[in-house]
Amino acid sequence: MIMIRLAKAGRKKKPVYTIVATDSHSARDGKFIAKLGQYNPSDKEPLKYLNTAEISNWVKKGAQMSDTVNSLLKKHSVKLA
16 A cells, blocks of 8 residues: 655754655655655744645545644645645
8 A cells, every 4th residue: 555654864853754655564764656745843834845736646546644644734734636
């Protein structure tokens, strides 16, 4: 199953997360299919480079969003096409 979830990057105590589409069995920071955006919790604009069209395209194909990604999109009022 394809999941839309966060992959952790950055450095110690300053994380930056990448929103990716990946196989549900792959590791958190492992191989991914598509890069869909970036989330930086310590920035003024936490969601950057967000490709809402591609996220909605993956959801239409049957991808499941993780609870964290779903709540982030709702919290920042992101509408999927």
